[in-house]
Amino acid sequence: MQTIDRESVGSARVAIVGGIHGDEPAGVRIVERLAAELSPLDSADRGESDGDTGSEGLVRLILANEPAIEAETRYTDADLNRAFPGDADSDEYERALAPRLTAELQGFDAVLALHTSHSAPPPFAIFSDLSESVRRTVTGLPVDHAVDASGLRSTTLDSTIPHTVSIEVGRQGSEEAAEFGYEACLAFLRVHGALADEPPTFSETTVVKGSEEVPKGGGEPHVHFANFEAIPEGAVFAEDDVHTHRVDEPGVVPILASENGYDDIFGMYGRVTGVLKPPGEGDPRVYPRDGAED
Numbered sequence: 698m699q700t701i702d703r704e705s706v707g708s709a710r711v712a713i714v715g716g717i718h719g720d721e722p723a724g725v726r727i728v729e730r731l732a733a734e735l736s737p738l739d740s741a742d743r744g745e746s747d748g749d750t751g752s753e754g755l756v757r758l759i760l761a762n763e764p765a766i767e768a769e770t771r772y773t774d775a776d777l778n779r780a781f782p783g784d785a786d787s788d789e790y791e792r793a794l795a796p797r798l799t800a801e802l803q804g805f806d807a808v809l810a811l812h813t814s815h816s817a818p819p820p821f822a823i824f825s826d827l828s829e830s831v832r833r834t835v836t837g838l839p840v841d842h843a844v845d846a847s848g849l850r851s852t853t854l855d856s857t858i859p860h861t862v863s864i865e866v867g868r869q870g871s872e873e874a875a876e877f878g879y880e881a882c883l884a885f886l887r888v889h890g891a892l893a894d895e896p897p898t899f900s901e902t903t904v905v906k907g908s909e910e911v912p913k914g915g916g917e918p919h920v921h922f923a924n925f926e927a928i929p930e931g932a933v934f935a936e937d938d939v940h941t942h943r944v945d946e947p948g949v950v951p952i953l954a955s956e957n958g959y960d961d962i963f964g965m966y967g968r969v970t971g972v973l974k975p976p977g978e979g980d981p982r983v984y985p986r987d988g989a990e991d
Contacts, residue, residue, distance in 0.1 A: 707890030719765025914939020
């Protein structure tokens with residue numbers, strides 16, 4: 698794991714994590730670009746990579762899984778984003794890495810984890826615990842959708858590290874993902890006061906509650922609907938030689954829909970639950986689309 702600390706113009710302590718999966722080069726490129734562009738810390742005042750954030754503002758940039766990055770593989774022993782909180786004594790590299798990464802993010806005000814996938818656009822955010830910081834991140838990112846993953850796995854970075862948002866920045870290996878992810882990181886830094894090159898912008902974000910994974914069997918896979926596209930009642934979302942996944946109720950949309958992105962699932966099902974409003978427009982909760990009270 699490589700940790701690089703850079704100056705913040707404000708008092709918030711924020712972190713950006715790339716390379717959780719070693720075969721997602723966009724996150725690595727973005728972290729390296731930010732490290733080259735952001736002002737270094739004054740070494741006379743604060744040292745790099747000592748794990749101590751102090752009381753001043755700080756931007757921490759992390760390349761998480763260096764062996765997997767070097768090997769250009771998703772992981773070496775275990776999927777890091779399925780290994781939290783981890784075990785420092787584990788023989789599996791990623792499971793032992795998870796608590797070290799957690800320690801590097803301890804006490805931070807906001808964390809952004811970068812990902813790409815084989816799923817089609819658009820980019821979207823993912824959160825598990827809706828704090829005020831998370832609301833600020835999600836509504837400040839240039840995305841239209843955010844997935845509430847609180848009912849899904851509890852072993853991901855965003856489900857175990859407070860104030861963390863993950864972002865799927867685009868298709869794996871694409872130049873568009875690297876560029877969009879870089880702009881998203883600048884937006885993240887602006888909304889938390891770490892960058893003052895231009896004012897932050899906020900917008901309402903549609904929230905989709907993740908409900909269940911859609912299993913894949915074998916043979917030739919087919920996916921018939923894109924991310925966040927409403928699946929008509931009775932329509933087949935995905936199929937292969939083992940499964941035919943027909944949706945029997947209205948209001949279901951796909952998340953991370955992909956024919957070849959995962960070995961065991963076609964993606965996930967979700968439901969639009971409402972909108973998340975920018976800071977200053979009510980409390981940090983998801984409001985129904987018509988603005989009515991829950």
